[in-house]
Amino acid sequence: MNFSIIKRSDRLTVKIAGELDHHNSKAVRENIDIEIKGGNVKTLVFDFSELTFMDSSGIGIIMGRFHLMSLYGGRVMIKNAPDYIKKIIFMSGLRDIVDVA
């Protein structure tokens, strides 16, 4: 798994490639949080176009970031999720609180 975090204006885009599980979720989480807490992030975008695997650890990351972004008055978006990962996102009810494009 590798990931990139790009900040452009008030939009933070996190692109995760490969497999996201409990083992590597901590590094992703901590790096995103540093950026959010750095200030001026209104939209957090998860780009899952190159994500090949995700379990409920990914749900935990998204839920946790949703709560953090709420504190800052921002929102969370998920884009380009493969169908099977969308299934996990939908079963968790995340669709009700984040935008899934």
Next chain:
Amino acid sequence: MNDIMKIQFPAKSSCESFARVAVSAFIARYDPTLAEINEIKTAVSEGVTNSIIHGYENENGVIYIECEVRDRQVKIIIADKGKGIEDIERAMTPLFTTNPDGERSGMGFTVMGTFMDKVEVKSLPGVGTRIIMTKTLETAGEEAECG
């Protein structure tokens, strides 16, 4: 002869991907669909993560996986000798987590239950936990042979 694989490995988070790959390689010989493989990999990942975080509470331990295919029915047992689950029904409730501040979603058993046909959990506090999951592969493929 039944087709059975048994593996054991340390309860370390770095072994989660190994467990997924080992089970999916075993089942791949039955020509499952990509969706079926993804669903089984995810369920295995949830079970193994559960043993690491809850069974052994991130301390040393061993995880045992047994995988069997018979008449295209896949049976996977994930077992640990960890602390066990006091209230299995509560543990299987969606969004229930013992670790709300630790970024766990509480969706592990829900994911297993959604992606597998049946999930049974047997646990004794102080003895360990066994998760028994079954799923019937839909597409008919060739009988798997190793040699």
